[in-house]
Amino acid sequence: MFLKTQIFKAISFKNPVKLPLSYWILVFIRFALTLIPQRGYIHPDEFFQNVEVISGDIFTIDVARTWEFNPKFPVRNIFVPKIILGPPIHLIRILNPYTKNLINIDLKTPYYLLTLPRLFICFLSLINDYCLYRVCAMYGQNFRNRLNIFATSYVILVYCCRSFSNAFEMIFFSILLFLVAECMYKSDVAIYHREFLNEKYKQAKTLVEKVKIFKLITHLPDHSLNHVIFIATIVVMGIFNRPTFIGFAFPPIFFWLHRGLGSKVVGFKDFHYRIFLLILCGIPTVLLLILVDSAYYGYLTMADIESLKVSWDNWVVTPLNFVRYNSDMRNLIEHGLHPRWLHLAVNVPLLFNVIGLMAFFTITIHIYRFVRGQYSKLPRIQSITGLMIFSTIIPVGILSLFPHQEARFIIPVLVPLVFLYGNNLYPNDSDAQRIKLLKKVLRIVWYILNIVLTLFFGFIHQGGIYPFVSNLHREIKSSYGVHTHVITTHSYSIPTFLLQLESTNTIYKDKSSGHTYKLAPTTFLNKYGSMPMENIFIKVDEVLTNAEKLLHKYERQYRFYLVSPCSLEHKISHESSKYPQIDLREDFSYYPHFCSEALPEFPTRHDQFCSEHNMLGANASRAVDLTMYQRISCYFKRFCLRVYRISPATNFVIDY
Template identity: 75%
Template sequence: MFLKTEILKAISFRNPVKLPLSYWLLVGLRFVLTLVPQQGYIHPDEFFQNIEVIAGDVLTVDVARTWEFNPKFPIRNIFIPKMLLGPPLHFIRLANPYVKEYFNIDLKTPYYLLVIPRLFICLLSLINDYCLYRICVLYGQNFRNRLKIFASSYVVFVYCCRSFSNTFEMVFFSILLMLVAECMLKSDKVIYHDEFLKEKYKEAKTAVEKVKLFKLSTHLPEHSLNRVLILSTLVVVGIFNRPTFVGFAFPPVFFWLYRGLGSKVVGFKDFHYRIFVLIVCGIPPVFILILVDSSYYGYLTMADVETLKITWDNWVVTPLNFLRYNSDMRNLTQHGLHPRWLHLAVNIPLLFNVLGLLAASTLSGHIYRFIRGQYSKLPRIQSITGLMIFSLITPIALLSLFPHQEARFIIPVLVPLVYLFGNHLHVNETDAPYHRKLKIFFRYNWYILNFLLTIFFGFVHQGGIYPFVNDLHSEIKATYGVHTHVITTHSYSIPTFLLQLESTTKVWKDRKTGHKYRLAPSTFLYKYGSMPTDDLFTKVDEVLTEAEMMLHKYKKQYRFYVASPCSLERQILDTAKNYYYIELMEDFLYYPHFCTEALPSFPSSRDQFCIDKNLSRKNESQSLDLNFYQRISCFLKKFCLRIYRVRPVKTKPI
């Protein structure tokens, strides 16, 4: 009876602990920074890959449906974004009439449309924290230091609170790691006790002892297929969210299959049986997700189901389309080709700074020992350290094979990275004085760099787009019916759903007459990327001509804006002089706004444009030479977004 109790205690995972106050302050800061809100704009995919499309479905507004959601060849699954982003958007839709009535607050404004979904995603990001904490507790590691390092990362402050598919991928990966870590620990303990009881059974001399030991062995819980259903479902959902999840899921799934292999009670028969059951359990979620996508994109209709006229053409498999699209080098060229060393040399230091350097140093040491044949000094393959090392190396190695590499693609490896090296930034009692100073230096660098990167990516990078959209939304609502034309150049695209434009694709019905109609668009957004200035003004001329024609023919009033980084101000004003019939007025200015598409050059001491902008023309005695501080001031002032109002030049009657 005593042995049975000890076995049950050994395989239980109850371990109540307290989290440090500093960690809770960092979590609170995560939500505060989301509420501010963060006006930084990391990448267009944070809007157009998920929330833009879901907002159009839920709120019935005009949105920009990108090529990824083209029904002719869709490559994005719709189930995961609807499940994760649908709840906050449905909340806005349902609560807005009551909040408007009782509190006079409109939730369908850019601030709430931006913040409420991000708050929901922030709550989801706490799953990453819990998974890291749970793994540390299970294996008796210092979770306090690791949680503080994890929660202070700018990846958590910025990326983990945005609606990237990579953010959801990180959540799925963290859960997968935690579940496999639990299964590994449970299997290790059950196998240890199973082998122990079998040894005692062989050594038993009496039938009574053998019966007791046999009964104890029957009380050991099953572990071979532990969590198989949830694991297979999680892998399928992760792959449909992003097919690159295969690279992240491979190490945890392999370690789950490999548990206990080589022991006296687990053999290759169990290994193959686990593979078979894992695949079988993954079939239902695969079918459900294919069914959802096929219905959403119009491949499968109720008429097809009722008549049972279902063929292969009625099904769409979005991950398969994703792979087909990205296997074509011509498609990748459109999105930008990168060297295959970019993740290793640039993205890892950019995302993980000090931890990335520690990982590179430690893993280089492991590779050296492996080459020298010092296998006893390497982590055990079936240990939690082995799982985390392979979960760190494998995804980065596989994603580095593709020539299109962005930093956000590898943010999920932050969890295994912090588990392996997060404690290396804190001093231990056994550390030598040199190592103490080095760890303190690394820790301060970690906090300082992450603070600066949080400010940069959270508030500065493309930071003028959100405040411009906020003002534009107010102006559109205040002058309903006036046509609005907006051209953006050398900046990211405006998220259309934030403007809450009435749907021009939905069929409306007049309650009195019963006639059906569609609304004509009144806001027009033109996205011209990094188009040269001369070509840009050709487009400006075309749009202005069309707007003037609508004004004189149909009395449609209009306003016309061009949004451009301040670094292009000289080029735009100089080019505008060639169009004598176009009046270009500097209307608004949003600061800060950093964009790599139009980086400003550092002005010289004789830069006439800076002199005209910053020095008083009335003071004739002032030197024409700019000093160093004036040049810095002029340079920093170029990191803004300038809004120009475009009008035709009014000629005086003769």
């Protein structure tokens, strides 16, 4: 009876929930940084792959639907963004009438539209923390140190609180690692006790002893197919969210299938059963997601179902389209080609700094030992350490095969990295004094680098876009009907959903006359990327001419802005001088704003623009030697986003 109790106590492992105060402070900081809000803009995909499209569906507003959601060839699944971003956006839609009337708060403003979805994603990011905690506690590892390291990573503070599909991928990966780790733990315990009892059964001399041991064996819980339904579902949803999830799911699935192989009680028959049932359990989720995508993109309608005219043309498989699109090198060239060593040499140190370098050093040692045949010094293949090592190497290795590599593609690797090396930043009692000092230095470096990168990516990188959009939203709402033209250059695209522009695709009906009509657009966002400045001003001239034509013929009032990084002020000033009919005035500047597409040049000692903008007074009109302090100050002041108001020059008639 005692043996039976110990078996079940080991298998039904429960973790005491006792987390350090320092961790809860870090969680509070995570939510506080989200609410400030973070005005940094990491990549257009954080808006245009998810929240922009979902907002357009729920609010029925004009949004920018990117090529990935083109019904002719869709490559993005809609189910995962709907279940993650749908709740906070629906909450805004439902609560907004009440908050406006009762407490005079409009939730459909840029601040709430930005922060509430992020707040929900930030809450979901705690799933990563919980999974890491459970795995550490399950295997008797120090979860306190690891959670502190994990929660101070800027990947968690910035990337995982944004609506990146990579942030969703990290959640799926963490859950998968936890489920597989728990299955491995329970299988190890069950196999150990089964082998122990089988040996006792063979050694039993009396029938009574054999019956007792046999009853214990029959009461051992089945472990072979633990969590098979959940694992299959997570894998399928992860692949539909991002087909690159195949690379992240491969190591956990491999370890789940191979649990106990080589022991006396688990054979290849169990291995094949696991494969068969894993595939079988994934089929319902595959069919559901295909059905949702096919209906959303218009391939399958109720009329097709009612008439039973359903063929292969009525179905769309977005992950398959994703693979087909990215297998064409011409498509990858449009998005930018990178060297295949970029993940390993740049992105791993950039994302994971100290623990990324630790991983590189340790894995190099493991490879050396493997080549030298020192297999006894390598981690056991079916251990939790083996799972985490392969869950680090395989995804980075697979994603490095593709020539398009962005840092966010490998952020899920943070979970196994922290499990493996997070505790190495804290000294042990057995460490020598020199090792303790080294670990302390590495921990300080970890904190400093993550603070700097949190500030940079969270608040500085493309940081002028959000405050400009916030002010633009107020202007549009305060002067309804006035045409607003915005040209942006050398900056990321403006998230259109933040402006809450009325849909121009919705058909309205006049109750008195019965006529139907559509609203004409009044806000025009022209995004020209890194187009040469001479071409930009050709567009400016065209837009201004058309706006003036509407003003004189139909009295359509308008406002016109050119938005550009401050570092391009020389080029803009030079180019605008060629257009005497255009009056270009600096309206406002938003600081800080880092734009890698238009980095400022360090000022010379006689820089004219520095003389004008450094408050040199009368000296601005003549050559002045700038001090090094003034040059540095002027250089940093150029990291801003400048808004120019455009209008016809005084006493100049535009020929329209």
